[in-house]
Amino acid sequence: EVQLLESGGGLVQPGGSLRLSCAASGFTFSSYGMHWVRQAPGKGLEWVSGISGSGTSAYYADSVKGRFAISRDNSKNTLYLQLNSLRAEDTAVFYCAKTLKPCSGSNCYMRSGLDVWGQGTTVTVSS
Amino acid sequence: QSALTQPASVSGSPGQSITISCTGTSSDVGGYNYVSWYQHHPGKAPKFIMYEVNNRPSGVPDRFSGSKSGNTASLTISGLQSEDEADYYCSSYTDRGASYVFGTGTKVTVL
Numbered sequence: 001e002v003q004l005l006e007s008g009g010g011l012v013q014p015g016g017s018l019r020l021s022c023a024a025s026g027f028t029f030s031s032y033g034m035h036w037v038r039q040a041p042g043k044g045l046e047w048v049s050g051i052s053g054s055g056t057s058a059y060y061a062d063s064v065k066g067r068f069a070i071s072r073d074n075s076k077n078t079l080y081l082q083l084n085s086l087r088a089e090d091t092a093v094f095y096c097a098k099t100l101k102p103c104s105g106s107n108c109y110m111r112s113g114l115d116v117w118g119q120g121t122t123v124t125v126s127s
Numbered sequence: 128q129s130a131l132t133q134p135a136s137v138s139g140s141p142g143q144s145i146t147i148s149c150t151g152t153s154s155d156v157g158g159y160n161y162v163s164w165y166q167h168h169p170g171k172a173p174k175f176i177m178y179e180v181n182n183r184p185s186g187v188p189d190r191f192s193g194s195k196s197g198n199t200a201s202l203t204i205s206g207l208q209s210e211d212e213a214d215y216y217c218s219s220y221t222d223r224g225a226s227y228v229f230g231t232g233t234k235v236t237v238l
Contacts, residue, residue: 059224
């Protein structure tokens, strides 16, 4: 069974940092692009970042560019999101999600639906 | 990366059909067939219910169907059931920064 399990959320002060993890199982992790999506309280889903299966290519939403960094360790089947310079508006549930189709081409992982999602981890930015 | 536009709410009685629209631009919905739809019950993980405009993943009932015309994609739920009550989001690839964009979300209420 394909599973994704996020961890690392918590309460952090404005300006602080946090690293989220997403442990994957049940599929060939390195063959699939992965994404982070968040949902702020009372708001809709917002795409945050995506990364290729190899980890050599990544894209970010304008709202987090320069502050967040996505990465992956294919030897550990784990996806990461480093959150720096956190703001109150970053308070949200963060989900990791797997792309539907394996791909190796340039940014093909940005064109795929997200077929499996984790349960989410909550990040609260407050003093 | 502006969000795609969806109606805030849509409602229908059990057994009826409803349609949710998702309006973008030629840079996203109109320019590519990479539109997906997700069903989200609060507190749970979003569920993938449609990809590449009109393709249903395995296990999704055929009551759900997708289409696209110009810059607007649509999700139709036929034979509405109580368990369909949830939030629905469209998404699309956008060539503005080779990015990914979600819709504003639609709350579906089964009367």
